Amino acid sequence: MFKKWKWFITILLVAAVMLVIRLEDQGVVDTPVRKLVTTSADLTYLSELGQSWLNQEKETIMVSSDVGQTELLTFANAKAFKEGFLLQYDVGLPVYAGQNGLVVFTGHTKYTGKTMTINYEDGTTVSYGMLDSLAQLPYTPIQTNDLIGMKEAGQLYLAIKKGDTHYDLEQMVQWLEMTETNEN
Template sequence: MFRKWKWIVMTLLVAAIMLVIRLEDNGILKTPIRQLVTTSADMTYLSELGQSLLKKEEKKITVSSDIGQSDLLSFANAEEFEEGYLLQYEVGLPVYTGQEGLVVFTGHTKYTGKTMTISYADGTTVSYGMLDSLAQLPYTSVKSNDLIGMKESGQLYMSIEKNNIHYTLEEIVQWLQTDENEN
């Protein structure tokens, strides 16, 4: 029964935020609510709040798996773009989550097209853009190796931020390698 109430409260919170943002978009509210609730710090806070409300006592079982983010390390070229990098791939690939987290954005942006942003449990916020398809809905919890979306050959945008600092390409590669070793 208590878990049901947590879901109701979380759903109402998300609905209230979406309603207020819609009111701002239509010019009814002059306060920049979207900016207030879509900063990295606020998304991290909402992620932690949501995860604490939905926290289940689970028994962890170690399993081995050949899926993960190792395919993302196979890019042929990279160039700096916006606050991240465009990674060039010769073949299409599925894109998986690196660890547990919360999807904080799913949609289309002007510069990165179909984009998904995930706030991971380790405090990193990762945006995957220029995806060809999206496999998760906003404000859903994800586990390690959950499918994010699909990327055909071409460029994939990736940006990682932690403590308001954006990762360099070398740090992104290291994060992907470390993340893969933990899975």
Template sequence: MFKKWKWFFTILLVAATMLVIRLEDQGVVDTPVRKMVTTSADLTYLSELGQSWFDKENETITVSSDVGQADLLTFANAQVFKEGYLLQYDVGLPVYAGQNGLVVFTGHTKYTGKTMTISYDDGTTVSYGMLDSLAQLPYTSIQANDLIGMKEAGQLYLSIEKGDAHYDLEQIVQWLETMETHED
């Protein structure tokens, strides 16, 4: 009975959050709700709350060594865009989670199209935008190497934030290289 209530309150929380974010996107709400929900202590709290409710210890996913962030390092060029970078890819590629974390946004934005934002366990918040398909739902826990989405040839938006600072291109490349070394 208690598990049913957890699901109900989780669904209610997600629905209310998504509604307020949609109102923010439409200019009805002036408070930057997306910023509050996708940064800092709020994400840590939501991540810990979600993990405590949905214990995934008994769910083991076997991954092969050929998945991870390595493909993201093959971009042809990069240009600054908003708080991140547009990375150009000559071929399509799957996009995988760099490590364990919580999906805090999955949807469509005005500037980055199909976008997924993940709060990773290392304290980084990463937004993957201009994806062609999304493979995760908002407010779900993910494991390293879980599929996030697919990107056809073209530009992928990538923004990494830790604390109140956004990573520059060199820091993004270093972060991706670090995630590559964590592959199984």
């Protein structure tokens, strides 16, 4: 009988922490819950623990089509923002890695919301911000066409830096086109 209660209490704790974090993300709660749960590994552990208890397994669907940066080139307009650009999209889109690299940051920032930063093999560092979901964890090696995250219709933040140089809009478009050319 005690095992059932322990299981139930743990599920409630996980659900409560995840709910409070969502409320914190929406600005409803001022308590810095993310600081209390100290690392993304803690959150990942709690999430995986809750999913395993609820028998919700992650499902992988294999597809065979050319994916990549092409959809990122379909933005309706762009405006400068911080070190990058806000790209406007009329429809949602998946965001894929342009080449092999290493995820160096995955998290939430004040100005760009859910953000992922990747150091690519060509020496560029690319930050994808204002994503609606993230598909990779920090310090994860990625391959060309690995899913980075999803973006619903609206603005996507994109900043590309090589060395000390931040790319302007023309350089950014050229880099996206180059990564698309290298995929085919």
